[in-house]
Amino acid sequence: MSRQEIRLAGYGGQGIVLAGQLLGKAAAIYDGKEAVFTQSYGPEARGGASSADVVISDGPADYPLVSRPDFLVAMFQEAYERYRPEMVPGGLLVIDSDLVKPLPDEGPYRAVPATRLAEGLGKKIVANMVMLGFFTAVSGLVRREAVEAALRSSLAPRLLDLNLRAFGTGYDYSASDAPPHPTLSPAGGEEKGEGAPGVRGKAA
């Protein structure tokens, strides 16, 4: 892994930026890698598109910006449509299966109902941590323990338990036999990740 570009995208308020910061921190502080976090910076306080970029590399990350993401995490339809064309061919797309409906010609991707799982934990706002857990598992970029350490050193103690549970829920979902979401029921297509249950094939 020389240099990997990750873009997390959603709408303001979903915690996209925090998820990106924790991913970068996990890589740079707890996993022996180099990482740079940047975000597009506009005058809006909330709402609208939000994205967070992380570059993870083994050596010094000279150019800090993401130009062609190797990984795209989309938690919002508009974010998917806006950033999908910029992904490198063969990159890994990860979506919130309730909030993003991939185009019919989309290749293999991984999906998790992050927001729904977060609601199941009692707090919709931890959808970002569910997604971070899922992404950590399916991307293999950073060790689970490293991301959990980043959570522990960044979050207020009273929030930690819920966020760690959300992270674990997302992480474990990647290995679960959770059935595909009915509205996105895929059929056929090549699989990425050697038949892991969360993998979606090309939509029919």
Added chain:
Amino acid sequence: MKGEPAVLTGQHFLLGDHACAEGALAAGCRFFGGYPITPSTEVAEWLARRLPEVGGIFVQMEDELASMAAIVGASVAGARAMTATSGPGFSLMMENLGLAAMMEVPCVVVNVQRGGPSTGLPTLVGQADVMQARWGSHGDYEIVAYSPASPQECFDLTVKAFNTADHFRIPVLVMADEVVAHMMERVTIPPAEAIPRVERKRPRQGPGGNGFLPFKADDDLIPPMVHAGEGYRIHFTGLTHDERGYPAITAPAHDRLVRRLVDKVRQKAWEIVEYEEYRLEDVSVVIIAYGSTARSARRAVGLAREQGIAAGLLRPITLWPFPGERVKKLAERVRAFVVPELNLGQISREVERFTSLPVLGVNHAGGAMMPPEPILEAIREVAG
């Protein structure tokens, strides 16, 4: 008020702006007077929380003129003092920056560059304040300006800025840019005892005696610094003054004073100058780039080398004094210089003063980080 210690020893994943703030605290800065302005706001925001934790004072002033005046006053009272601003605020600070230079009051100004002139691009990057940093206040004076290219350097160079300021009794600038200020990277903060600390030179004689001359310089052209309230008879003025600190409005007094103010820095410029060299062995094309643009340039060096072009990077860490002697030396064995910067040609003019070789600027007025591609194109052009 309980909180974290002044020196946050350890590894952190920090925003460039926050790293500047932590650098200030680690250096012993205990006064911040400022007026928040994007993209420097996070410096003020961070220090507003942190300074009270370590017994320091944070004051949000009414504007940038007052902010600069406040840190000059705090420094005269003995504190290590800083402000942080961006473009329009930096312009407003120019008058009192000159006052600090004239009164020889050490202080640190962080300017996080955004697109200008005027209000310009509040949230987007620029590098067009480089000449303003050198010449922005009226009159002759020397300035030291550091250019961080990473959050780690935001920390390190802010520490260094305080030491340089105190050593020479001058205002020192940390000329960050929006990209560096708003990126997060690992920042390693050393143990408190490992933070370099240069103290202000203080008078050898106590207060009370007759004939004490507070502006009488030693051989290094730097007068020991007296603080307000220590009992010395001391008069600080922006007027041309003599060794007593009293106004002396004559041609000889002015030439003597201003020449000393300039020479105390100029004669030690070689000690202050800092730069980083990247792949300059066997080089034929040298890129000279600073701040965030240096990171694109580093990438461009790699791309050029892949295409068989012997390119390398000279990254000034001090913009002022400029590493001109190094440029002169390199010019003896290379073909050309390429100077990418987010302005329409500022440091390229400085490079031209030290070489007769071709100097190709790669310029954009700002608003987005310089990508590596146009730098690579320029390298190819001059490599022939």
